Amino acid sequence: GSYYTPDYIVKYIIEHTVGPVLKEKFEQVTPRLREAQKAYRQRIRNNEAVRKQGNEPLPGHNPKLVAQSFRDAVDELFDVKVLDPAMGSGHFLVEAVDFITDKTIDFLNGFPWNPVTATLNQTRDAILGEMRKKEVNLNPARLTDINLLKRHVLKRCIYGVDLNPMAVELAKVSLWLDCFTLGAPLSFLDHHLKCGNSLIGAKVAEVRRAVGESTVKGHTQLDLSAPASPACSAPRRSCAAWAS
Template sequence: MTQNEAKRKIQELVSKYEQVKLSGRIDKYSEQDTKDSFIRPMFEALGWDFDDREEVSKEEFVNSAGRVDYGIYLNNQPKLFIEAKKLGAAIHKPEFAEQAIRYCFNRVVTWAVLTDFESLKVFNAQNVSENLSNKLYFEIPYTQYVERFDQIWQLSKESFETGLIDKEAMKVGKLQQKITVTEQLAKDLNEIRELLTKSLHQWNEKVTADDLDEGVQKLLDRLIFLRVAEDRGIEEPILKQLVRDFDLRKDNNQHIYQSMITKFRELDEVYNSGLFSQHPFEKWEEYGGATKKAIDILYGKSGYYEYDFKLIPSDVLGQVYESYLGHLLSKSRKGLTLDVSAKKRKEQGIYYTPSYIEDYIVEQALKPVLDNCHSVAELKAIKVLDPACGSGSFLIKAMEMIEKKYVEFGARKGEGIRLQVLLDNIYGVDLDEKAVEIARLNLVINSLETRMKLPGLEQHIKNGNSLISGTDEELKKYFGKNFRDKKPFNWEEEFPEVFN
């Protein structure tokens, strides 16, 4: 459909709406009637194929509280989400807009549409302003759809293909203040890490910098895991409840840090994966309020951005983790500092690989192998090994691809397939111990589907130098008596199930 044809189609829809309004039948239109009679035809006129599931996804769930009605995709990437309401709905209510905006923010999508056809609102969900009106790109009443058609055309498939909507939004200053969930989450996790590090150091001065860094990382891993479990509906809002209970206690004899450790002991009985096993940091003390602040940050800021970890893609978490793998904690007379270390990044090869490159590499390496699989037994026999796994992003892409193959063989999603893939097919090595821990966490989070015992991944994701191997005699001759400091990694010994 050409631009002129689309304009005529929208003129027809406006005329149809006016007839419905004059007849007094607006109240008889349900939300589904509105979508079928007005909203879907409007966006079909703009070039979107609602019969193509890869282009238009219907009723994407936000959380237990609701959903957005349509997800619009281009080249498998979400570009726009539409929240539809019945004819005559009060779409001026902030909660309607905030629902669509929150979903877009967590899915790293810029544009959100809210419409009941009588009015159409377009929001920039990535705008950093706390004011909803600043997030509003434009609003058009149905009476101006034809005369302001050029603006409506910005929501067309052609507009997204050419980048027109972004260019036009930049002209009027509506695409300048932008922050993605990746950037914001990385910033917030670094803030949490710094808060906890400084406060725990203040109350536990005898703890070494290395032990402090390890303890804070372990604590942060647990907090992230719980936020994911909460937003997936697997756990109640444990962390938020800890804060509320602390605020309600009059004597505050037991600080929130100690309450949190008590909860970790309970969770260790549930998940039994090593994630919640006893650790020296549980005997530390923290009375400075950093724990409470850290928990608050992990929920995001209401009306500004709110994290929904159910929606945040796994590769986004991977990017966030890798952004602070290169940070180095150092202790001096001035106190503790957490800085980006270019030297550490170079020595340990800490570099972020863009998602589209990961997709391409995994597609090229794994798809031909999967295409030759004709049974579940053959699928189980595949071994995917990443010799420099970082935060596990490549391995997660591989897990998702293998899971799709299981579904082709008749398995159903949500029945423990990802966990099975993780245990049967996935292996990794990294030189950075922190990266290994993060990769294990990322992989466990990706396979978490219900409240269940989770595996420890010590035999699947290991710490070592994948470029160095050999007998002790050979390594000693080449590197000297301290050759073990190089972390040599003997593949056949470490992963016998892969190489035998």
């Protein structure tokens, strides 16, 4: 049978498992965010000097390096993975998304400008631009930072497995309802939520059926594009493993 974990227990588990990981992550990324803020102010001063006086860019200012430092800060902040190996309808994962989003907002409030906010603005602009191409009128006010950040957390941090294919689909719906953003599909859920047995993994016979070997330039290519289990209707995923 199935067991539904009460909400207060889920909140307690999230707070005492994900919470300490986030606290440590925030402490690690704080120096990088401060460096990003410094680089941002330097870029603003450089742009103003070029615009007002027609001067050359300030010495030592490299826009590509600045942009890369912003991306690195965002990548480090969201380098947190939450996996529910028996996710059921996704109750634990929905709570994890909300918890990470709330804590991240509280943390970023200490940085008036930060690359995460800049990334969300870029996402908002991209969505609005795509909607204009489709001649769809979308109110920018509906693309709030919270909605976009939730989607970002879901895309970067959340994973789940369940033995029941129906549970996998229910979890997708639960997360879709919690993180729905107008104009932004959540197609990546098919790659984050999988049907399978996380306790024992795949059987040897299933692996043999799924893996086709071919030799390419002295290497062995393992084609894992076939589904691991015929009883599981999860979408196919192609990847290649190389071994000498």
